[in-house]
Amino acid sequence: MREEMDNQEVLLTAEHLHKEFDGTVILKDMNLSVKRGEVIVIIGPSGCGKSTFLRCLNGLETIQGGKITLDGETVESGGKGIAGLRERIGMVFQSYELFPHKTVLQNITLAPTKVRKIPRGEAEKEALELLERVGLEEKKNSYPRQLSGGQKQRVAIVRALAMHPDVLLFDEVTAALDPEMVREVLDVMLSLAQQGRTMLIVTHEMSFARAVADRVIFLDDGEIVEEGKPLEFFDHPKTERAQRFLNTFTYAKVEK
Amino acid sequence: MVEFGLLQNFGFDVLFKGSNMLRLLQGLWVALRISLISVALSIGLGLIVGAVMTLKNPVIKAVTRVYLEIVRILPQMVMLFLVFFGTTRIFGWNLSAELSAVIVFTFWGTAEMADLVRGSLISIPRHQYESGAALGMTLPQIYRYIVIPQTVRRLIPLSINLITRMIKTTSLVMMIGVVEVLKVGQQIIEANRKASPNAAFGVFATVFALYFIACWPISLLAKQLEKRWKDA
Ligand SMILES: Nc1ncnc2c1ncn2[C@@H]1O[C@H](COP(=O)(O)OP(=O)(O)O)[C@@H](O)[C@H]1O
Numbered sequence A: 001m002r003e004e005m006d007n008q009e010v011l012l013t014a015e016h017l018h019k020e021f022d023g024t025v026i027l028k029d030m031n032l033s034v035k036r037g038e039v040i041v042i043i044g045p046s047g048c049g050k051s052t053f054l055r056c057l058n059g060l061e062t063i064q065g066g067k068i069t070l071d072g073e074t075v076e077s078g079g080k081g082i083a084g085l086r087e088r089i090g091m092v093f094q095s096y097e098l099f100p101h102k103t104v105l106q107n108i109t110l111a112p113t114k115v116r117k118i119p120r121g122e123a124e125k126e127a128l129e130l131l132e133r134v135g136l137e138e139k140k141n142s143y144p145r146q147l148s149g150g151q152k153q154r155v156a157i158v159r160a161l162a163m164h165p166d167v168l169l170f171d172e173v174t175a176a177l178d179p180e181m182v183r184e185v186l187d188v189m190l191s192l193a194q195q196g197r198t199m200l201i202v203t204h205e206m207s208f209a210r211a212v213a214d215r216v217i218f219l220d221d222g223e224i225v226e227e228g229k230p231l232e233f234f235d236h237p238k239t240e241r242a243q244r245f246l247n248t249f250t251y252a253k254v255e256k
Numbered sequence B: 001m002v003e004f005g006l007l008q009n010f011g012f013d014v015l016f017k018g019s020n021m022l023r024l025l026q027g028l029w030v031a032l033r034i035s036l037i038s039v040a041l042s043i044g045l046g047l048i049v050g051a052v053m054t055l056k057n058p059v060i061k062a063v064t065r066v067y068l069e070i071v072r073i074l075p076q077m078v079m080l081f082l083v084f085f086g087t088t089r090i091f092g093w094n095l096s097a098e099l100s101a102v103i104v105f106t107f108w109g110t111a112e113m114a115d116l117v118r119g120s121l122i123s124i125p126r127h128q129y130e131s132g133a134a135l136g137m138t139l140p141q142i143y144r145y146i147v148i149p150q151t152v153r154r155l156i157p158l159s160i161n162l163i164t165r166m167i168k169t170t171s172l173v174m175m176i177g178v179v180e181v182l183k184v185g186q187q188i189i190e191a192n193r194k195a196s197p198n199a200a201f202g203v204f205a206t207v208f209a210l211y212f213i214a215c216w217p218i219s220l221l222a223k224q225l226e227k228r229w230k231d232a
């Protein structure tokens, strides 16, 4: 599969991306190009700029330098076509942000009916199909507060999918979940990868990263320090910083 | 007649003399008219001022802050006296007592309403806007389908509380000579001091009941809406 990927068209790019918050440099000279169908996992220590990077990619943050393109079109926060581009870039956040005043079904069909302007009946039919695939069709008339964290995140994923995005961004979508609910969400993401979806995933779930990624990117202090195929990266990290980071996930046996 | 005796003992008999009950109802209508006009104006203006208050402009912030403080500190009665007796002298215009009351209650209600609107608007988390934006919605769509529906749900119980407070406070307008329900009540008691010495109880109890009848349905509606939206 990875060899095939080389001939795939480039879908999303970041070139010399530079991002500051109030004069503090958060991301410096980030370069990344994502091919159609590619699954990229971004890892790195807390505060290194992972969320900010994803948010720049769909124009939720303004950037102070560089360029982001989707299919050749420039993504610019506050730009004229930004809503149209965001339609094509789905995003799921860490804190499941469903719309609390709407049912599960309404959460999913809101944007398709108002933004893509497809008829309600059609939108509902598709929403139900998608819900069924994540095992939540019986929750269609529930309100978000009646769902568990894992169920909310699955609905949030379905809500993003209903817009038929070209690429999906996931920002630590399991970080706020109880351990027993992490799996049900990761399974949904694994099946999306199997379907050939283009995805950028920020996660701390290392064994999941190893399983799902075509490419792993290690971000530290606002720059890409190392990138590689998952097995190479996890088993033989080249840089010292990546080695140190990966070591924080392993524990030495207590000697007694 | 036992029934009539009971009415007399508690001073309810005066209500059935002449057109007294009708006069009380007319007085209630005066009070309600002042409140309803003030409430309507306050809601309209409060929505605008409250939305403006969420802007991050420091001048707007300072001005609205001072406005709110003035309204909170000054007793409504002082405001009524100031507008009705004070300004008519100084500016030489001829404000009717009822118009003065509407001005004062709108000035007060707008500030309170604006603060409720501001509070409800800023209580919508930033993530709600971003979730909408990430789905490709434009800012007007985000407001229309996500922010405003949630704001209104938070706002309605709070503003109904304000409305009932405004209706109750209109009883102050008799201090500037508006003949509203409480004033009519006093007149009836005065006029019947000899014949029914207990009229005070009957009349004020009736006024109490009238206020209750005016405000209770509004409270009920608020509870109903709160219950309906608890799930949402
Ligand atoms: N809105 C903001 N204003 C100022 N600084 C911010 C803002 N958002 C994030 N930052 C800073 O940017 C850095 C990167 O944050 P973030 O992208 O959230 O990191 P990560 O997701 O990797 O944990 C952090 O130092 C954080 O404090």
Ligand SMILES: [Mg+2]
Pocket (backbone or CB within 6 Å): A050, A051, A052, A171, A172
């Ligand atoms: Mg983050």
